Every structure is written in structure tokens, then in C-alpha cells.
Amino acid sequence: MTIRRGVSLYSYQQAQFFKELLLEDQLREVAENLPGADGIETIDELSFPYPDPDAAFVRQWHQWMERYATVPVALDVSMDVLQFRDHVMSYDECADRLRHDLQLAHTLGFRIVRCISVVPLEVMLAALPLAESLDIRLGKEIHQPMPLDGGQVEEIVAFVDRTGTRHLGIVPDFGILQFRPSEVLLDWFQRRGAKPEACEASVALALLIRNGAAPFPLPEMAYRTAGNLRSDLTRWLRTGECEPELLPLFSSVKAFAEAQVPDPSELDHTVVAEALMLSGTRPEHLQELAPYVVHAHGKFYNMTAVPGAPGDYDDISIDYEGGIGALVRGGFDGYVNSEYEGQRYFQDRTRAELADEVEQVRRHQAMLRRLLDRPTEAGVAPAAGGDR
């Protein structure tokens, strides 16, 4: 059982946007500046001419993989159900797109295809025979605010147990181990005019929820995405309309904000509600599910120096020690890929003030090395990651 390290090129999206690092530059960075990392993950619509790169591109890709001794680990694909605009895509049509993307992954040598969290299992199962014939594993991303103990995971576990297939599984995103809103998100909100008290209340609420002391009941989040929940909340704040089952939650979090924040604005309410976007995943549960993990997204928002430990870095909002320890103890065999997502929280600033994606990924890899090179220590470390 080995845990290997890689990088999702999602991490370099901003460098690609500005054409500071082209695709080959990104591969070279992984190969030459990240000791021990060789895995490459990316998004088909980010890195490649889509939907069908030509033969010259495919040849070039394989040459790069050989030149840099990198391994195409996972291809991340999407599902846009309004593509045809005159109707909502059926499950069959969604499966057609997934089958196309499986063929693309096969052409480029990827052995895993990651579906987004809200793709219905029926769509994945419709594409599973092709995945099996190509020997590609299909993984569903488990992304905050979905928890690991929701129906989305249970149905995959049940199917795998029943059929014995090794070509279906889950892709936990380390964001599910996030236990407080990231400081870079809160800073971004403050630059937009959110009050410091709202940011403090958001962290306080998140930590109450983490410690099992939530001041109000929390509904099932298994079938929601953070983006949709944010949109739902904004709509409710503006119009008073929302799904009935969300009303108690939204009312409670609004009351919490009103008690903590002087004269809270709509933005302040949004900030406090960020505490609801966290999954509250227990590392022990990740350990139990390790046999179903096809690979993991090492999601992070901001790597900062660990006080008093020169050269060590961590993300103060995510329980990496607990998560890596859980994968080690659970016997996970596969890749953890760095997935930096903090860059978007600087993009309201000037070009000179943008985040340094390359440095952030290097720091993240240094942290993974530290945690993985001390598996025994990580393995027995307390699950709590600290509430700094």
C-alpha cells in the first residue's frame, strides 16, 4: 500500500489564464520542483482543446509524459445539462458525454475519470461498462458541503459491495475536512465590505458545529453543492423565497448573525452562513471508506508557515493531519493530488497582488511529504487538527 503524490493542474488555473505557465510549463514544474511527485490530474475543459484534441496534440501529450516522467492519473470531467438549450439533457445524454470523456481520458492515458459530486449514480453506471472495458476507474467527487456519510456515498459503496467492481469509487476532496472558513475567503469578504464581527461569527459558528455544539439543527447536506446553497441563501435573503426544508436553517443562521454582528448586511449574513458550507467529516469515517477511494483531491486554500517550525507549512482551515492519517490507516493505495483553490480570493486585487500558485503548491507538497514521511506519527495523531 503506497500513497503517491501528484498535482491537479487546476492549481495553476490563474497562471494558465494569464499564459504565465502553459501546459508544458505546468508539467515541468511538477516534474522538476516537487520532489517525489509524479502524478498529473487535470480538467478536460481547462487543459485541452475540447472536446476532441487532434492527433498532434495527443502525440505531444504522451511525449511530455515521457520526457518529464509524469503519470496521467485522473481526468476531471463536467456535466452541463443545458448544452442543447432546447431541452434539459436526459440521463442517457449525460452518459453519452461521460462516455466521450472516458474515451478522451483513455486516449491521453488517464486511469481515473472523476465525475462531479452531483452526477446521478445512474449516469455513472450507464458509462461503467465502457470504463471497465478501458480499465478506467470512475470516481465521484465528495466535496463540501456533502458529508462522507450521505446517501451519495452509501449508494456507491453498496453497488461496489454487491458487484465487486473495482472501477467505481469515490474521490474525497480534502475540503470535506475543512473545519473553519479559510482566512483568505474571510479577507476577500472584508474587502467587499463585510464586517470583522461577521467573519469572527462565521469562524465561531463553524467551530461550534465542529464540536457538536451547533446552536440549531443542521439538515442533510448530502445532495447539495456549496455553490447552489450560497445561491439559495442569497435568493432567500433578497426575496424571502426558498425550499421549505431550507427555511429553518436560513432563519436560524440569520438569527445567529443578528445576535453576533451589529446591524448585519446581506453580505454579513452570507459570511456567517459560510460556516454551513463545511461537511464536518470525521477522519475515522474516511479511514473506513479508504478501500472505496480511487484517489483524493488535496484541496487547500492557503499554505502558511507553521509557527516555530521553519520550512513546515499547513492550511489552518483543513484537518490534513487527520485526513492523511485516515488514508494511511485505512490502507489507501493511490494518489493524493494537490488542488489549490485559494487564488480566486485574490482576484479582486491588482495583478501584482495575486496569489503565487507555484509557491502555494510547493508548500502543499512539502506538507504532504512531512505527513506521509511520518506515517506512524500521522497514523496515531489525534483526529483533531487544532483550532488555531
Add this chain to the structure above:
Amino acid sequence: MFENFLIREDSLRNECRGGHVIGFTLAVRNANYRGVYLSLHNGYYLAVDDVEYPVEAQTFEINGRGPRTFEELRGAVWEHWDFDDEAILHVGLPGGLTPGWHRIRFQQSVLAAYGYQPTDEEWVRNPPRPGSGAGSEKSPHIVTYEVALTEKGSD
């Protein structure tokens, strides 16, 4: 995402045809971490110096083709707007804009989403108006740019 960088800052130009200024153009990028099928692209909320230019006044130039209306783009269901590619947004305004600085308020609407949404059927029948935040999940706020029109433009 990329809020401050969706319009290239030196890209505002007047557009001339047959010796007449017929409008202005801007170079724009995808407000997401990935490209999308072009059919999903639903147009822009665009106001210049507080004058709004509706989607009907906009055409979109991408993939080496001439400017197309957003009604035409709905049919581009197998054509992709790749992440790397800059597009040119054309806006009809006889006489164009005056030289100098302009305040542009801007939001892109792309009906790409994470899976099925409660709004899907409604958006098939009645696509949302750009500027409402619909189709702008990754850049949910209208962004204000100060952009200078420095060239007269040419045929």
C-alpha cells in the same frame, strides 16, 4: 473568479464598417476555471457610463468566425469556447463611444452548472437576463471596470 481580468484593459475600441462607426468592442475571457460549450453562453450584462446595452445589441466573435448573435450561439451545441481563448464582444452603438475613460459594469452569464438545477426547465423556456447573477455562479457580482478607449478603430 478572475473578476478584475475578464475584460482586457487595453481592448476597448470603436468598430468601423464602411466608413461609419457602428459600435464598440471588448476582449473578454471565460469567468470560470474551464471552457464551456458555446451554446451555454447566454450573453452579458453590460453598462457603459450607466447606459445598458442588452444582449440583443451584443454579438460574439470566437473560434475564427465572424460575430454571431447570442440567439445563433444557442445553436452552437458542439462548438467549444476553450479556456485559453479570448473572445471579442461586439456592441452595436452608431457613432460609438467617445475617446477617453469609460466606466463599464459587467457580468457574464454562462448556463454551465453543477448537474441538474431547479431552474433547468425554466431556463430552457426563458433564459435568464444577464446581470441577475444567473449563470454567474463563479463571478456572482457585477464588476466595475474603468477602461480607456484609446483608438478610433478601423474597418
